[in-house]
Amino acid sequence: MVSFLYSLGLHGMNAFLVKVEADLSNGLPSFELVGLPDAAVKESRDRVRSALKNCGFTYPVTKITVNLAPADKRKEGPIYDLPVLAALLYASGQLEGNVGHCAMVGELSLSGEVRPVKGVLPMALAAKEAGITELFVPAENAPEGAVVEGLRVYPVKDVSSLVMHLTGQRLILPCTADPFTGRNTPSLLPDFAEVRGQEAAKRALEIAASGSHNVLLIGPPGSGKSMLAKRVPSILPDMTLDEAITTTQIYSVAGTLPKESTLIWERPFRSPHHTISPAGLSGGGTIVRPGEISLAHNGVLFLDELPEFHRDTMEVLRQPLEDGIVTISRVSGSVTYPSSVMLVAAMNPCPCGYFGHPTRSCVCSSKVVDRYLGKISGPLLDRLDLHVEVPPVEFDVLSSCDKAETSARIRERVNAARERQNQRFRGTGITCNARITPDLLHQACRLSPSAQTLLKTAFERMSLSARAFDRVLKISRTIADLDNSDTIEPRHAAEAVQYRSLDRKYWHNS
Structure with a gap:
C-alpha cells in the first residue's frame, strides 16, 4: 500500500515542498530511504523504528520504501523524521484519512518526543505559498511558524499527541502568536x-x-x-x-x-x-x-x-x-x-x-x-x-x-x-x-x-x-x-x- 503526505526542505533561506511517499510491499524486511537524502536523513529510519515501537504502534515487518520527492533536490537534516513516521502509519493502515492539505516537520527522539528543528519560519512561508493550510511542527518552534497569517500551525510534543489529533480523539489547538510581540519592549542596551x-x-x-x-x-x-x-x-x-x-x-x-x-x-x-x-x-x-x-x-x-x-x-x-x-x-x-x-x-x-x-x-x-x-x-x-x-x-x-x-x-x-x-x-x-x-x-x-x-x-x-x-x-x-x-x-x-x-x-x- 502506498501513502503520501507533505513535508518541506531548505536550500539556504529558500524552502521547498517535499512529498513523502511510503510504500509497503512483499519481500525481505528492509527500510530503503531514497530521494537524495544526506546522512542525517538516512538515520531517520532508526529513530522512526524506535519511536513507533516505544509509542505502542506496530512497526511494519516488510519491505519499506520511502521516497522524498523531488528526487533531484538534496534533503538535509532530521526534519523528515515526523512525516516519515506518519507516512508509515498511513501506509500500514494504522491511520486513515486524507492529509494532502497538511505538512509536517520535526525530529524524533527514540521515545517518540518531537524535538525542535531549524528553519521553521521560511518553511511556514513556503507552505502557505504552496497552498498548505495546516503545518505540524515541534512545540518549541510553533510560535515562530504561527506568525504566518493564513496558516494553522499545530505544536506537536510527541507522536502520541499527533496520532490522537489525526484520529480526532484529542485535538491539538493551533498555536497563536502576535508577530509584534516584543516590538516595544524596553531595551537594556548600553546608553x-x-x-x-x-x-x-x-x-x-x-x-x-x-x-x-x-x-x-x-x-x-x-x-x-x-x-x-x-x-x-x-x-x-x-x-x-x-x-x-x-x-x-x-x-x-x-x-x-x-x-x-x-x-x-x-x-x-x-x-x-x-x-x-x-x-x-x-x-x-x-x-x-x-x-x-x-x-x-x-x-x-x-x-x-x-x-x-x-x-x-x-x-x-x-x-x-x-x-x-x-x-x-x-x-x-x-x-x-x-x-x-x-x-x-x-x-x-x-x-x-x-x-x-x-x-x-x-x-x-x-x-x-x-x-x-x-x-x-x-x-x-x-x-x-x-x-x-x-x-x-x-x-x-x-x-x-x-x-x-x-x-x-x-x-x-x-x-x-x-x-x-x-x-x-x-x-x-x-x-x-x-x-x-x-x-x-x-x-x-x-x-x-x-x-x-x-x-x-x-x-x-x-x-x-x-x-x-x-x-x-x-x-x-x-x-x-x-x-x-x-x-x-x-x-x-x-x-x-x-x-x-x-x-x-x-x-x-x-
Whole structure:
C-alpha cells in the first residue's frame, strides 16, 4: 500500500515542498530511504523504528520504501523524521484519512518526543505559498511558524499527541502568536549617556545609524572607540515588519533563534573576533550556513581592531558590502544570503596606538606605520562611508558631572530621519539612504546650486573615486534628512565631505 503526505526542505533561506511517499510491499524486511537524502536523513529510519515501537504502534515487518520527492533536490537534516513516521502509519493502515492539505516537520527522539528543528519560519512561508493550510511542527518552534497569517500551525510534543489529533480523539489547538510581540519592549542596551565627550564621534554615528552607512573609527587606545561602537544598537531605528521577518528567517536557518520566540525586533549586533576565518564571516560549511555578515543583516557588524583581521578575511567583505548579498558556491550548488549591514570598524592608527597623539610619542617607525595601515586595502577603505577620528578625552570632560545626551533622544531623531527615507522609497525595495540604487541616486539626492559647486570642488581637490563621491552624496542626503530638508544644502554637503578626509591624513603614503 502506498501513502503520501507533505513535508518541506531548505536550500539556504529558500524552502521547498517535499512529498513523502511510503510504500509497503512483499519481500525481505528492509527500510530503503531514497530521494537524495544526506546522512542525517538516512538515520531517520532508526529513530522512526524506535519511536513507533516505544509509542505502542506496530512497526511494519516488510519491505519499506520511502521516497522524498523531488528526487533531484538534496534533503538535509532530521526534519523528515515526523512525516516519515506518519507516512508509515498511513501506509500500514494504522491511520486513515486524507492529509494532502497538511505538512509536517520535526525530529524524533527514540521515545517518540518531537524535538525542535531549524528553519521553521521560511518553511511556514513556503507552505502557505504552496497552498498548505495546516503545518505540524515541534512545540518549541510553533510560535515562530504561527506568525504566518493564513496558516494553522499545530505544536506537536510527541507522536502520541499527533496520532490522537489525526484520529480526532484529542485535538491539538493551533498555536497563536502576535508577530509584534516584543516590538516595544524596553531595551537594556548600553546608553550613549555613559560616554563622556566624543561629541563629534557621536554625531557621526547618529548620521551612520540614520542612513545605515559604514563607519571607521580611528584613534589611540582608550579613547572610547569600542565603547561608542557597542552603543550603536541603542540608537538604531525601529525595524519594519519585512526586516523583522527576514532577520528572523536567517536566525531560524542558522539554528540560533531563541526557544519559543516569534519575530526578532531588535536589530542584530555581531562582533566576531579577529581570528575568524573568511568562511566564518561570509558563511559556508559542508551544510552551508549563514556567516557573521548575514547574521548581522539589518543590523551592525562590528570589527574591532580591524588591521588584526587576516587580509583575505577583510577582503571577503567587499562584494557583500556593495551588493547587500553574499553568494556561497559549492559543488552541490549556490546559496545566497542577504547581507545588508552597517559595518562599524575600529582601529588604532599604528601598532603602538599613539601615532598622531597630541601628548604621547609614537615609537613606531614610518615604515611600521605604513605597513600597519596598509593592511586595510584601498577598495575596502573606499567602502567605509564615514572616517571618524576619536581623539583622547581630556580630564575636564571625564571628570565633569554634566549629563550627556541619552540614546533615547538620539534615537528619536534617527527614527524621524529613517521614516523620511521610508516615505521617499516606498514601493522601491530600498530601506535606507545607503542602499540608494544608481538609477535613483540623483533623483533622491537633489542638490542646491551652491552644494553642487561645493561637491565639485571637493571631488577635484580630494581626487575622490566615483564610489566615494556617490557615498558622499548619500551621506549628504542623510544629513539633510536629519535636518528635515528636502534639498541638500552646502552645510549638509560640507559635513559629509569632512568625513572623507582621514584617509588623506593617515593613508597618504601607505
